[in-house]
Amino acid sequence: MRKEDYININKLGWNRLIESKAKYSNISLPDYGPFLKRGEEQLQLLGNIKNKKILELGCGSGKSLQYLNKKGATDLWGLDISDLEIENVKKIIPSIKEQLITSPMEEEVNIPNNYFDIAISIYSIGYTSDIDSTFKNVYKYLKQDGVFIISWTHPFFNCLTSENEKVIMKKSYYNEKETIITKGNGAVELVQTNLMISSIISFALKNGFTVEDIIEEECESIEDKNSYQSNFFTKDKIKLCPTTIIYKFKKKGK
Numbered sequence: 001m002r003k004e005d006y007i008n009i010n011k012l013g014w015n016r017l018i019e020s021k022a023k024y025s026n027i028s029l030p031d032y033g034p035f036l037k038r039g040e041e042q043l044q045l046l047g048n049i050k051n052k053k054i055l056e057l058g059c060g061s062g063k064s065l066q067y068l069n070k071k072g073a074t075d076l077w078g079l080d081i082s083d084l085e086i087e088n089v090k091k092i093i094p095s096i097k098e099q100l101i102t103s104p105m106e107e108e109v110n111i112p113n114n115y116f117d118i119a120i121s122i123y124s125i126g127y128t129s130d131i132d133s134t135f136k137n138v139y140k141y142l143k144q145d146g147v148f149i150i151s152w153t154h155p156f157f158n159c160l161t162s163e164n165e166k167v168i169m170k171k172s173y174y175n176e177k178e179t180i181i182t183k184g185n186g187a188v189e190l191v192q193t194n195l196m197i198s199s200i201i202s203f204a205l206k207n208g209f210t211v212e213d214i215i216e217e218e219c220e221s222i223e224d225k226n227s228y229q230s231n232f233f234t235k236d237k238i239k240l241c242p243t244t245i246i247y248k249f250k251k252k253g254k
C-alpha cells in the first residue's frame with residue numbers, strides 16, 4: 001500500500017470513529033494496555049515528571065496528557081492524525097492548545113528539536129505508515145538521554161484468536177504486512193502494522209536509541225475500564241499471553 005493511502009485511510013477512519021461516538025477499546029495513562037495488572041503508578045517508567053517536557057504521539061482523547069498535567073509536567077505537547085481529536089484535546093486542556101498538532105507522526109513537524117525529556121506513544125505506534133521515519137523524528141525531538149516509551153498490542157497476542165473457549169494461532173508471527181482492521185462495530189476501516197519485537201528493536205537501534213526496558217506485563221481478568229466487550233481482548237487469550245508490550249528506549253549518540 002502506498003504511504004499516502006495508509007495515512008488517508010487512518011485520517012478518515014479515526015475522524016469517522018470519533019464522529020460516530022462508537023465504543024472501542026482505548027488506552028491512556030496511567031494504563032499502558034488493557035487488563036494489565038500494573039500501570040504507570042506501579043511501574044514508574046516515567047519517573048518524576050515534575051517540570052518535564054513531554055511529547056505524546058497519537059495523543060487521541062488527551063487523557064494521558066491530562067494525567068501528565070496533573071502529575072506536574074509543565075511543558076506538554078501532543079500530536080495526532082485526527083483533527084477532530086486535536087480539537088477535543090484543545091477543549092479539555094486549553095492551556096496547551098498551541099502545542100497540539102494535527103499530523104501523522106511519521107512526518108517531521110515544526111516542533112522543537114533536542115528539547116523533550118520524554119516522548120510517549122500509548123497504543124498508537126502500529127498506525128504509523130513508516131516506523132523508521134517515526135523513530136528518526138522522535139530522535140530529533142528528544143534531548144540527549146531523553147526516553148521514548150511505547151505501548152502497543154503484544155505481537156504474539158495479535159496472532160491469537162478465541163474459538164469456543166480455545167485459543168488458536170490464526171496468523172504467522174512473521175507476518176509484518178499492514179492489515180486492514182475494523183473498529184466501531186465494523187463501521188470504520190483502519191490500517192495497522194504489527195511488527196515483531198526484534199523489528200521494533202532493530203529500528204530503534206538503527207536510529208540511535210538504546211533499549212532501557214521491555215515489559216511483558218501479566219494481565220488479570222477484570223472488567224475492561226472502557227466497559228467495552230471486545231472480540232479481540234478475550235478472557236481466554238489474556239490468560240495465556242500479555243495483551244501489551246511496553247518498550248522504553250533512550251536517545252544515545254549515533
Ligand SMILES: C[S@@+](CC[C@H](N)C(=O)[O-])C[C@H]1O[C@@H](n2cnc3c(N)ncnc32)[C@H](O)[C@@H]1O
Nearest residue numbers: 014028058060061080081082104105122124127
Ligand atoms: C487507539 S488510539 C489511542 C490514543 C490515546 N492513547 C488515547 O488515550 O486516546 C490511536 C490514536 O492514534 C492516532 N493515529 C493514528 N494514526 C496516526 C499517525 N500516523 N500519526 C499520529 N497519530 C495517529 C488516532 O487518531 C488515535 O487518536
